[in-house]
Amino acid sequence: MESFGVLVERHQPRLWRLCERMLGSSEDAGEATQEVFLKAYRGCSAFRPNAKVSTWLYRIAVNHCLNRLRRRKLATFLSLAELAPKAQGEAPAAEWDPADSGPDAEQRLADRRRWAQVKAAIDRLPLNQRSVLVLAKLEGLSYREISQTLGITESAVESRLVRAMRRLQALGIQQGVGHGG
Amino acid sequence: MAVRDRDIKLLMRYVAGELDEAARRRLKERLDEDEQLRAALRQLRSTWSALSPPIGEPKVPDQTSRILSEIRRRRERDPGVAGWFAAPVWIKAGSLASLAVGLVMGLLVSTSGFGPPPEVSEPSADGDLFLAAEPTSADLYWRALEASSGGLGDEQENGT
Numbered sequence A: 001m002e003s004f005g006v007l008v009e010r011h012q013p014r015l016w017r018l019c020e021r022m023l024g025s026s027e028d029a030g031e032a033t034q035e036v037f038l039k040a041y042r043g044c045s046a047f048r049p050n051a052k053v054s055t056w057l058y059r060i061a062v063n064h065c066l067n068r069l070r071r072r073k074l075a076t077f078l079s080l081a082e083l084a085p086k087a088q089g090e091a092p093a094a095e096w097d098p099a100d101s102g103p104d105a106e107q108r109l110a111d112r113r114r115w116a117q118v119k120a121a122i123d124r125l126p127l128n129q130r131s132v133l134v135l136a137k138l139e140g141l142s143y144r145e146i147s148q149t150l151g152i153t154e155s156a157v158e159s160r161l162v163r164a165m166r167r168l169q170a171l172g173i174q175q176g177v178g179h180g181g
Numbered sequence B: 001m002a003v004r005d006r007d008i009k010l011l012m013r014y015v016a017g018e019l020d021e022a023a024r025r026r027l028k029e030r031l032d033e034d035e036q037l038r039a040a041l042r043q044l045r046s047t048w049s050a051l052s053p054p055i056g057e058p059k060v061p062d063q064t065s066r067i068l069s070e071i072r073r074r075r076e077r078d079p080g081v082a083g084w085f086a087a088p089v090w091i092k093a094g095s096l097a098s099l100a101v102g103l104v105m106g107l108l109v110s111t112s113g114f115g116p117p118p119e120v121s122e123p124s125a126d127g128d129l130f131l132a133a134e135p136t137s138a139d140l141y142w143r144a145l146e147a148s149s150g151g152l153g154d155e156q157e158n159g160t
Helices: A002-023 A026-042 A053-078 A080-087 A105-123 A127-138 A143-150 A154-170 B005-015 B021-033 B035-050 B064-077 B079-086 B089-112 B137-149 B154-159
Strands: none
Touching (some): A002 A026, A002 A127, A026 B064, A053 A143, A105 A127, A127 A143, A127 A154, A143 A154, A154 B005
8 A cells, every 4th residue: 555655645636637637627637537547556566577567647637637538428318418518618617727917917918818618629529539639748758658648659649649639639739829719 | 732631631630740750850841841831830830839738727626635535435424335346456367266156056057956866777677667876865755655556557657
């Protein structure tokens, strides 16, 4: 249990960040991270010593987030009440922190708005493209590491990443240019 | 002419830092000569940069103690399940193999019974019935019944 505690301490920040980027919510990320480590604890016998621990944990986390996103999509589809605020363009409460005061306040607010738009665009990607994009860009994993994490070929990683980028371009996500939603 | 898919993939590898030195040099030479390729690279870079999170991202909360206490709690609540999941692969494989063998044996016994029925020899000339196998208590009962009633006809015996 102590050694598992060390594992949690070491990998928890990165896994939390990954879950937050995959799920788009800090609250969901906290719960998801906990579930990921529970799954890792239960499945530690399935871990192969020749694999990297981080890759193994990433794989569990990505699969967990994808399952969660699929369930969320289904729940959204089934619940008309949930659709209403999104249709009006309301952002989740966690996305909007109170504005800071100070000389950089405007810039920070603009950054947050831009980031909210980027996250909204990422949310619109198909799940298989989203996971590749998050791992490549936001987690800084190489094609090889992504292919090991997701259990797909490097060629599939490449195709999904290019498709994701094309879709984001179509949604108007560009540096220094007005972002579309 | 639009940029080919193959070239877009190459540019994407370049932007993502996946190309080695030689491939980067070759691509740069092509970029010097191809305006469309340069435009495609600019677009890709622009989108890629826009995906960088802002500097003041929320701090990651430390959940270590919460996660560990949750694992302890669940392990105490359901040790069997945790034990099964934590068991080594060879134990799981052995258990599953035993289960499979048990199922197969059960299936065989249920379809073929407990063995072939005892062979009945032809009735002897004096009409007595002899069993090739050891007589069971049911046989002994019927024999006693036959002896007390003075014997049964051949047809009836063969019918039993």
